[in-house]
Amino acid sequence: MDSRQRFEQEVGSAVDAALEKIGSPGLRYAKEVSDMADLAVPCFSFSKELRSDPKTIAERLAALIVPSGAISSVKAVNGYLNFMMDEALLIKETLERILAEGSAYGSMPRKGVTVNVEHTSTNPTGPIHVGRARNPIIGDTLARSLKRCGYDVRTEYYVNDVGKQVVILTWGVNNIPKGSVEEEERDKTDHKLVAYYREANKRMEEDDGVKEQIADMLRKFEDGDNGVISRVRETAEAMLGGLKETLAGINVELDKYTWESDFIADGSAKDVVERLKGSKYSGQTDDGAWYVDLKDFGIQGKNTKFIFTRSDGTTLYTTRDLAYHLDKFKRADRAIDVLGEDQKLGSKQLCSALEIMGSEKIPEAMFYSFVSLPEGKMSTRKGVVVYLDDLIDEAVARAMSEIRSRRDDLSEEEMLSIARKIGIGAVRYNIVRVHPEKQLVFKWDEALNFDGNSGPYIQYVHARACSMMKKAGEYGHCTEPAMFADEYEKVLIKALSKLGGVIREAGEEKRVHMLPAYGHEVAAAFNQFYAMVPVLASDENRDARLTLVECTRTVLRNVLDCLGIDCPEEM
């Protein structure tokens, strides 16, 4: 328990005790943080019960509370009980914890609970575009947060190597002669292959013969034709190679890749079919397709039937996804799926079907809205896209020119290495900073923002702190509260003390967009401190201030690590 939690607990028991003394124990009340107090208790809700006005009640209660422990003062103001936290305790404890725990500061002890986080899982039919880029970034940030919350986290990508889209791609790659389509100039398999996907789609629409060939391939695929299946798998595998490169470029690495076709091959999708057929909700359409009726499971609308086989008995996407989730729960205690908002209904059907099958565990979903372009939706097929690779390149190039304009003492490689970190930081930050379900329109100047509320702003502060420590040389740690008398120091330390709470919220409540806001708060507090308080030039405060600089650097590193953003030591 950190000093903040302890403070909150003590405020609670102090108010409880005071309420008991005036003969009204057990009344409910809120505790809130504000500018006026470290913790405030509004007394308005007591008014009715106590037949008195809130102002008087607050004053009566305040008189009954003697500050002690983490509470340094209580005041009644306008019907609020305003509690202030013991600053000395906060300062000492926060700084000492950071020094002692380092990169683990803000993390919770191991829980012994395994969480599977499935994210990205984009169709291997083209490069990742920014419309979908929220998925890996949110998913990876969530996974990192959960790790710090004490979970054993495994990340997983579900590769859809089944179905029409990959078959079309495979047909294109196998049948369209090299050189007859214009490949993208980028030398990366996903960018090379997408040209064939686009062309195959075009030919399929224009040429019935092609359409028939593709339909035939699809039939063979579903009949279990090993030749077709392995050709599709091979193509998907090649495409995936390119996607992995892109992901690695934004610091996203997944622990496991699971192939959809495996659930057909091992028969587990068929098992799902049998189990669902046996439930009391199951039925068959006139054509013989099987379904379960989900009207008792909160699915509304005219069609509440969830169909899980075609009329020829073959399985559907969601049927395989059910098998996949059953498999996940053999390996994990919890499963979280990061999904596009178009999956909302499907996800609900999946959960209901799992319930019908008697699964004890149900996946938790986290949704995001698609990023669109000012001119509308992105589409790989139509070529109306901004690829993530292009965004990264642009961000890195922009960072490169910034560095070039302000540094003349670095080699080309050094500058490029820093530029990569900054460009990626800008991209990741910009995407996680907004609430996932908010619709986002992609604009280059926003995506490439390096000022103010941005990743580079935080990285800059980190680099500043590093530079100061380098220049400082030897110094001793000092956490003596009396040495931190300046208001800017106190604000900064208070900000540092909040890391644990923010990580808890990001992981446990899946509110990852709290992390960038917090990083910005800490960085801004540091910049103010930096502008107003001399560090290296101070005499008696030097050790204390350098300790604060070091602690800030640690906290920023931890936040940036949670965000999957690198921390260059100079920039």
Add this chain to the structure above:
RNA sequence: GGACGGGUGGCCUAGUCUGGAUAUGGCAGCAGCCUCCUAAGCUGCAGGCCGGGGGUUCGAAUCCCCUCCCGUUCGCCA
């Protein structure tokens, strides 16, 4: 038409779950700040009927009802 999201200064955005004291931060704009630790920075100014209308409450951006706008979805697609 139903379901589910989103609507907060010119632009982007936090806060909505768990109702509280002057609504968060940034971009763009204006005015200042580098003989001092990295100006990707700091300070100040200006900018808001929290989509609209009702209601509940001592108190509503937040809860309830209605309504408008935007997005997603309602396949024997994946």
